[in-house]
Amino acid sequence: MSNSYLRKSLRVLVSGAGIGGPVLAYWLGKAGASVTLLERADRLRKEGQTVDINNEARTIVKWMGVEEAIRKVTTKEAGVKFVDSKNKIWAAFAQSNEGTSPTSEFEIVRGELANVFYEASKYKAEYIFGDSIASIQETETGVQVVFSSKTRQTREYDLIVVAEGLASRTRALAFDEDLRAPIHPLHMWVASFSFEQGESDDQWARMYNAINRRGLLIRPDGFGRVRANAMFIDESGTLQAIAGSRDQDKLKEHFINLFNGAGWETDRIMDGLREADDFYLQEVAQAKCKTWSKGRVVLVGDTAYCPSPLSGMGTTAAIVGSYVLAAKIIKHQHDHRTALTAYEATLRPWIEDIQKIFPGAPQIGLPETQWGIGILRTFLYVLSFVVKSGVFDVLSNIGAFGERFSSSGQKKLKLPDPSVFKRSS
Numbered sequence: 001m002s003n004s005y006l007r008k009s010l011r012v013l014v015s016g017a018g019i020g021g022p023v024l025a026y027w028l029g030k031a032g033a034s035v036t037l038l039e040r041a042d043r044l045r046k047e048g049q050t051v052d053i054n055n056e057a058r059t060i061v062k063w064m065g066v067e068e069a070i071r072k073v074t075t076k077e078a079g080v081k082f083v084d085s086k087n088k089i090w091a092a093f094a095q096s097n098e099g100t101s102p103t104s105e106f107e108i109v110r111g112e113l114a115n116v117f118y119e120a121s122k123y124k125a126e127y128i129f130g131d132s133i134a135s136i137q138e139t140e141t142g143v144q145v146v147f148s149s150k151t152r153q154t155r156e157y158d159l160i161v162v163a164e165g166l167a168s169r170t171r172a173l174a175f176d177e178d179l180r181a182p183i184h185p186l187h188m189w190v191a192s193f194s195f196e197q198g199e200s201d202d203q204w205a206r207m208y209n210a211i212n213r214r215g216l217l218i219r220p221d222g223f224g225r226v227r228a229n230a231m232f233i234d235e236s237g238t239l240q241a242i243a244g245s246r247d248q249d250k251l252k253e254h255f256i257n258l259f260n261g262a263g264w265e266t267d268r269i270m271d272g273l274r275e276a277d278d279f280y281l282q283e284v285a286q287a288k289c290k291t292w293s294k295g296r297v298v299l300v301g302d303t304a305y306c307p308s309p310l311s312g313m314g315t316t317a318a319i320v321g322s323y324v325l326a327a328k329i330i331k332h333q334h335d336h337r338t339a340l341t342a343y344e345a346t347l348r349p350w351i352e353d354i355q356k357i358f359p360g361a362p363q364i365g366l367p368e369t370q371w372g373i374g375i376l377r378t379f380l381y382v383l384s385f386v387v388k389s390g391v392f393d394v395l396s397n398i399g400a401f402g403e404r405f406s407s408s409g410q411k412k413l414k415l416p417d418p419s420v421f422k423r424s425s
């Protein structure tokens with residue numbers, strides 16, 4: 001059946017131009033929908049550290065024709081070494097696509113990835129920067145939106161997709177709930193920033209643990225800079241209280257004080273933090289929404305089901321979720337209720353699987369005492385030997401072990417066929 005008329009008239013507003021928003025805009029635009037992408041920041045946000053693209057998301061970037069563009073900007077990280085204050089290596093995990101290393105073939109700085117998706121979608125959607133949704137009103141034929149900017153313009157759409165990340169204001173507005181209602185905190189915070197590479201930096205990432213639940217992870221970015229993560233477990237609520245202030249200087253000072261006397265290369269890393277103009281503070285948490293849509297408003301990516309950076313699957317989930325949502329919207333474009341129900345039914349089991357995090361995480365990875373750090377290093381030392389010996393590959397094919405610890409044990413998702421996006425003439 002030809003559906004070109006309806007496809008032209010389908011009007012979708014996507015709020016948030018991070019990772020999921022532009023992927024969704026690409027696929028909807030490809031099918032002929034009229035897409036507006038609204039981004040609160042006045043430009044594409046380039047902050048953030050290395051993220052990876054796994055599992056089904058690799059197939060989707062191939063279908064989008066951006067695999068080569070992504071490969072060009074990967075960090076080419078060789079692997080991760082766990083070091084002590086004298087830079088002695090306790091464990092090293094070389095790059096692997098089998099789930100035996102934190103480094104995979106597709107490590108990419110988040111801002112570079114956001115840019116690839118922006119470039120791929122910018123002619124398929126109308127991008128509006130520096131604006132956001134002020135109010136939403138469902139009508140009989142669609143949904144009316146008032147924008148926040150001075151013009152307070154009103155527009156009507158068939159659907160609104162919220163892709164605003166973990167702390168989404170539009171989710172709170174549409175679902176009439178507190179901003180933090182679906183957020184499950186893991187009490188870990190990560191300050192990320194970058195600085196020039198020094199003599200001790202190479203293509204390996206290095207992870208260092210310090211007492212009092214502090215950790216520093218420094219990684220190459222493929223462009224001669226070091227991408228640093230200063231990690232901290234805070235169960236007192238102090239960081240939560242000051243994070244909301246958005247006062248960068250205050251937050252920087254807080255982290256510099258937290259890492260005072262941590263040893264290793266901390267001083268040079270904190271100098272980098274002090275000077276950084278790309279400082280970004282991220283709460284490590286999960287989003288677990290009871291339902292992903294309400295009326296004509298639907299949630300995607302971190303807004304709906306943030307798995308947290310601990311899972312290493314946030315970016316993958318946003319890419320896969322956006323693709324599946326776009327396919328369902330196009331397939332059932334006459335009936336948004338069926339489309340949104342099908343989206344959730346298809347994706348939810350897969351999401352629930354990737355949201356499972358290692359028991360005891362994140363505390364187990366950031367011990368309180370030197371004794372705890374010693375146990376962690378010994379465990380990693382043994383694990384790295386098991387991985388190198390190939391025993392892990394054998395074990396990962398064995399039932400329960402494979403399901404728990406290897407990427408091959410993750411639930412597979414059958415992606416909708418991309419032919420659904422072909423425009424009929």
Ligand SMILES: Cc1cc2nc3c(=O)[nH]c(=O)nc-3n(C[C@H](O)[C@H](O)[C@H](O)COP(=O)(O)OP(=O)(O)OC[C@H]3O[C@@H](n4cnc5c(N)ncnc54)[C@H](O)[C@@H]3O)c2cc1C
Nearest residue numbers: 016018019020040048049132164165301302309314315318
């Ligand atoms: C600046 C930044 C840095 C990050 N750094 C890391 C990192 O180092 N490591 C990691 O694992 N994950 C990081 N993340 C999260 C990571 O991008 C996501 O986990 C994942 O890619 C899912 O993407 P998403 O599109 O759902 O959300 P995001 O990538 O978070 O994108 C959300 C977008 O929505 C915009 N937005 C927010 N509120 C509104 C609003 N009210 N109206 C309009 N637009 C709005 C934001 O500015 C952002 O551009 C970062 C996210 C951001 C925004």
